[in-house]
Amino acid sequence: MLTPQLVTLLSDQALIAIIVVIAAVLVAGTAGLVVSRRRRSQLPQATQPARLDTAEPTVGEDAEEPRDTPTRTLEDTELPAESPAATIEKPESAQGRLVRLRARLARSQGSLGKGLLALLSRDKLDEEAWEDIETTLITADVGVAPTQELVEKLRTRMRVEGVGGAQARDILREELIALVDPSLDRTLKVSRKEMQPAVVMVVGVNGTGKTTTVGKLARVLVAEDKHVVLGAADTFRAAAADQLQTWGDRVGVRTVRGPEGGDPASVAFDSVKQGIEEEADAVLVDTAGRLHTKTGLMDELGKVKRVIEKTAEVDEVLLVIDATTGQNGLTQARVFAEVIDVTGLVLTKLDGTAKGGIVIAVQRELGVPVKLVGLGEGADDMAPFDAEQFVDALLD
Structure with missing residues (x-):
């Protein structure tokens, strides 16, 4: 028969045992949680979709392809196409340029020649006509001195040779060429010389x-x-x-x-x-x-x-x-x-x-x-x- 003292002793021991069991369970749970966290920290993070504006390679991307994949040689590599070279123009030849420019000059400067020929082709070249010729030349920026020189030569030849019409054109051409002076050296010195440009x-x-x-x-x-x-x-x-x-x-x-x-x-x-x-x-x-x-x-x-x-x-x-x-x-x-x-x-x-x-x-x-x-x-x-x-x- 259990005495009251024995019952009290057994109750205290049971309470202690229960407390110990509860403490053990709490310790075991805490340890498992720590291990679980450590394992998760050691695992690779899940790859997030790369943002288009900050696309950068992430860890492990190069492992998608086996390491024993054969290395590509330069011949196997598809290189980017070269950008097209800048187009270099080919300038027009000197002969073609001269022909075209002469036609353009004739269109723009023809009024000068036509005016002079019209005056020289008159039936009567009086003082008024020669004054008109002088005015035409000066207006065309020939200059006073060259104009006077040209008019004097034209007057002399027209009077001495007594010509008109087509002959007047030939005389005017000859005197204008002489005034422009074809004897001047118009060559451009643009050739390399003595090892220098x-x-x-x-x-x-x-x-x-x-x-x-x-x-x-x-x-x-x-x-x-x-x-x-x-x-x-x-x-x-x-x-x-x-x-x-x-x-x-x-x-x-x-x-x-x-x-x-x-x-x-x-x-x-x-x-x-x-x-x-x-x-x-x-x-x-x-x-x-x-x-x-x-x-x-x-x-x-x-x-x-x-x-x-x-x-x-x-x-x-x-x-x-x-x-x-x-x-x-x-x-x-x-x-x-x-x-x-x-x-x-x-x-x-x-x-x-x-x-x-x-x-x-x-x-x-x-x-x-x-x-x-x-x-x-x-x-x-x-x-x-x-x-x-x-x-x-x-x-x-």
Whole structure:
């Protein structure tokens, strides 16, 4: 029979056993939770779909393919197709250019020749008729002195030879050709010599078309299979270097340029140096446009020329004149010739005016030949000047 003391003792022991069991169960559960967390941390994370804007390779992507996959050789690899090369234009030949430009010149300058022929073909050439002839020539920018010289010769021949009509045209043609002076040396010195390229500087006032002239001249030389380098020494006008480089890229010609607002003489020097390294035939240097009244800017042209000559001789200094400016262009030419040794003239926009007499006036004033003429905005609208073809275009 259990005594009360024994019952109390057994109850205490049972309570203790229950507490121990509960504690054991709690410890075991906690340990299992920790192990479970550790295992989950060691497993690779589930691959999330790559976002399009931040697509990056994730761990394990390279395991999708077995490691024993054969390595591809260069021959087995499909390389990306090469980007198409820039299209290089082929400039028009000199012969085709001359034929087309002569026709264009005849259309734009024909009024001068027609006016003179109409006056010379009159039945009676009195003083009034000769005064009209003088007015026509002066209006066409031939200049006072050349006009008086031409009229005097025409009067003498017409009186002595007593001719008219078709003969009058022949006499006018002969005298105009003599006035334009075909004896002047109009060849461009653009051939490589003594292990150095020919160097051509292009100068003029703002807006005459110097950069365009350099680009068109490059096309003329490329058509003759010459190796050309362009120098963008016009560092003051915005986008001048870009414009010149565009001209060069079209015919596969290198353009040397410097920082905007940089030293033009430095760019010119680097251009010539590059031409020497490439064994080029010619280096064409574009210069900044400047008003002929700005003494400082004009003096800078002399500096550019002197810096170039530390490396190579300057073979040509081409002065670009806008034919539409008439006598103002003549004044510009006179000032440039005083500052730098001009060797040749380029007349641009000759198709936009009936005043072709500027050819005669500027040559007579400077004693320098017109070597190139521009007759339009097309890429190949420039050609060497020919005295006889010019006069024939006037009289056609």
